[in-house]
Amino acid sequence: MQQYLQHYAENDIALSEHLQGNWQQVICIPAFDEDQYLTNLLERLSQQETLLVILVLNSPDSKTDSAAEQATKEYATRLRNTLQPVQTIDAHSTLLQLNTQSSHILLLERYGLPASEAVGLARKIACDLACQLIADKKVSSQWIHSTDADVSLPADYFAAQPDATAAAAIYSFEHEDNPDPELNRSLRRYELGLHYYVCGLQWAGSPYAFHTIGSTLLLNAKYYALVRGFPKRAGGEDFYLLNKLAKTAAISLLDSAPLILSGRSSARAPFGTGQAVNKISRLSVKHEEYTYYHPQCFVLLKQWLQLIPALENQQDYEKLIADKSLRNCLRNMGTAKALLHAQTHSKNSAGFLRHMHNWFDAFRTLKLIHCLRDAGLNSVSLQELQSQQDEFGFIRSALSRRSGFNRE
Structure with missing residues (x-):
């Protein structure tokens, strides 16, 4: 792990040296213009003891979504004004009190990330820092939780027991219903496609038969460092990370209640649920069928x-x-x-x-x-x-x- 931290990790890991506190678990969350989801997620996380939430509020350097960037910055301001500040590390990094059970939010504001790297870089910043905190024994668990702002976590999320020898573990998931009947129909088609592909790989005997969704991951810090962390990509970073991890050790499935993923449509990310729902809905308008691999x-x-x-x-x-x-x-x-x-x-x-x-x-x-x-x-x-x-x-x-x- 030390070789990775010294030569390949993002510079943000230097924050660990100045960070005051010790935690049992760490969860990493990138977010861009998702304040309506973050409020609910942080409320759920506030019920945990000795948890560190590494929240990377970010935006791409493209100027096509300046209103969303401004909304993200305003949310950061509200968060700092609402929660008690514990430590101001620098102008863009603040430790906030999440609850009275020694849980905190490390708020990292990283605006203007290269658009070609965006979410992958945001995930890497958070998980690299989590690795450093584990190496510095400021986080006792060897596992890094990775999720998204628009996910609803089950009550037993942190109680899940991964295989200690696995490179990563994956939570089961379901998509929440979309109130629009047509979009909901599209969402169900998409979710079936995800399960159909993985079931087909399992039946064929592939060692890569697992879902690759960034919000459902539990990463073994040792193996995360071994494969040099998240790829800095605007999409598909979860797929390529798990592809590398599967070559080092097993990818296991966690026995827990499913995560509930957002069923919203979106045009922001190049891959994933939002784009898929839009695509399937457009096919429906044209009276064309969404299809599945033969x-x-x-x-x-x-x-x-x-x-x-x-x-x-x-x-x-x-x-x-x-x-x-x-x-x-x-x-x-x-x-x-x-x-x-x-x-x-x-x-x-x-x-x-x-x-x-x-x-x-x-x-x-x-x-x-x-x-x-x-x-x-x-x-x-x-x-x-x-x-x-x-x-x-x-x-x-x-x-x-x-x-x-x-x-x-």
């Missing part, structure tokens, strides 16, 4: 994953693959080169598998699914998906995650 994509993925162990001493892997589209997709991804590298750099079968699965990671898995789709396995409608649930158990598993789909 089940056969996961069948072919499973065939490939089951073949990998047999390739340790195999030079021509393509002759073992009957499906032409699968052969072409794997060839275009550079599989032959990756296979040769794994064979020449592995001392045993376990090492070979590790090399191959580190190469064929979450990103390449998604890339293969997209390639198979574009090669002719056209995506299917909800009705088509429902009609195949008896044939594919992973479809039934996905549909069962939310009630109502089998009645539409």
Whole structure:
């Protein structure tokens, strides 16, 4: 961890040296123009004992949303005026009393972040500082909670017990209902798509079968530092972080009540719920269907994953693959080169598998699914998906995650 903190962490970790206090747990929250959600979240967090909330109020350096930036700054002012200040570290970093049980908010105001890095950088600032506080023994838990302002946390959120050997753990989730019936319908389609993809990966035997939602993460500080923290991206930072973490240790699922995620539409982030709801709603207006990956994509993925162990001493892997589209997709991804590298750099079968699965990671898995789709396995409608649930158990598993789909 020290190497990461010394060479790769954000400069904000220097705040730890000046910060006065000790806490049992830490939670990291980036926020931009979300005061209506933050008020509720902080109220829930105020019920916790010895908790440090690292709140990074931020804005992108693009001038397209100056009103939102001003609203964020005004919220910071209200927060400082409402809560008792404990310590002013610098002009943009203030420790505030959250409750009488030794819980605090470390308010970091970081406006004008590069638009291309935005939320990823905001998450990294908070989690890097959390790492430093853990290293300095000012936070006793080795786990960093990562969530968002518009999430409703269950009562047992901090009581969840992660596997101590895991690189990260993931909370289960549901999206709250949207009061607009059409937007709510779109939201349910999107949530089904999330579960369907992960259920398909699980069925295929992928080691990357987990959700990648930044507001549902519990990060092991040791492994977070090992993979050099959150990527500084305007979107997808959660996906790429978990993709790296999964190559170091297990990603486990927490046994707790689900987090309730916001069901609002939004155009701010390039990925995620808000954009997906907007997209699905636009399709509905045009009387077009939102579609899901063809089940056969996961069948072919499973065939490939089951073949990998047999390739340790195999030079021509393509002759073992009957499906032409699968052969072409794997060839275009550079599989032959990756296979040769794994064979020449592995001392045993376990090492070979590790090399191959580190190469064929979450990103390449998604890339293969997209390639198979574009090669002719056209995506299917909800009705088509429902009609195949008896044939594919992973479809039934996905549909069962939310009630109502089998009645539409």
